Amino acid sequence: MSRTDPAQHAAPATRTPITLRVNGTDHALRPDHRVSLLDVLREELDLTGAKKGCDHGQCGACTVLLDGRRAYSCLLLAVAQDGAEVTTVEGLAATVPGGGPHPLQRAFLERDAFQCGFCTPGQLCSAAGALAEAAAGHPSAATPAGALAAPGPVTLTAEEIRERLSGNLCRCGAYPAIVQAVTDAAGAADTAGGADAAGVVA
Ligand code: FES
Numbered sequence: 001m002s003r004t005d006p007a008q009h010a011a012p013a014t015r016t017p018i019t020l021r022v023n024g025t026d027h028a029l030r031p032d033h034r035v036s037l038l039d040v041l042r043e044e045l046d047l048t049g050a051k052k053g054c055d056h057g058q059c060g061a062c063t064v065l066l067d068g069r070r071a072y073s074c075l076l077l078a079v080a081q082d083g084a085e086v087t088t089v090e091g092l093a094a095t096v097p098g099g100g101p102h103p104l105q106r107a108f109l110e111r112d113a114f115q116c117g118f119c120t121p122g123q124l125c126s127a128a129g130a131l132a133e134a135a136a137g138h139p140s141a142a143t144p145a146g147a148l149a150a151p152g153p154v155t156l157t158a159e160e161i162r163e164r165l166s167g168n169l170c171r172c173g174a175y176p177a178i179v180q181a182v183t184d185a186a187g188a189a190d191t192a193g194g195a196d197a198a199g200v201v202a
Pocket residue numbers: 051052053054055056057058059060061062063072073074075
């Protein structure tokens with residue numbers, strides 16, 4: 001009787017060790033290959049700031065900063081993020097030199113830019129990413145043609161803010177106050193000498 005090669009029938013690996021740096025702390029994890037970054041943040045690291053709204057990349061409630069760029073964490077497989085640096089809303093204040101709260105958090109409070117608050121963590125992380133992108137000169141669909149030719153930071157008009165945050169839905173319709181709050185924070189960054197001075201992750 002022929003012997004069966006055990007390797008041929010071994011169950012495929014379903015977990016792989018990775019390291020994630022989340023809000024300044026390194027975590028050694030072994031996520032199931034099918035699990036999203038959002039689920040790892042919420043269920044393994046108890047960071048429940050990023051919300052699960054649609055789980056399909058349509059609402060922005062799960063937005064975090066991944067290596068400084070905003071991303072929908074529900075669309076990312078955790079296992080593919082080995083070595084990445086993640087900032088969630090819980091870590092946003094710590095990005096401010098000298099301590100928080102982050103200028104965006106302060107502005108959201110002052111402008112009363114939320115109602116139920118479910119979308120707010122994603123709005124804050126997305127806005128932080130948008131400020132950094134504009135400061136780095138990245139254009140959006142709302143950037144005037146004339147400004148495209150001029151290198152340097154993009155001025156965040158209300159139209160720019162609406163366009164750049166269009167991936168973050170608010171079921172309460174707090175949009176006018178959100179735009180005002182981001183405008184305030186963008187102005188604070190300018191006054192302080194750039195987005196970095198406002199503690200925005202580049
Ligand atoms: S939960 Fe990720 S985009 Fe809606």
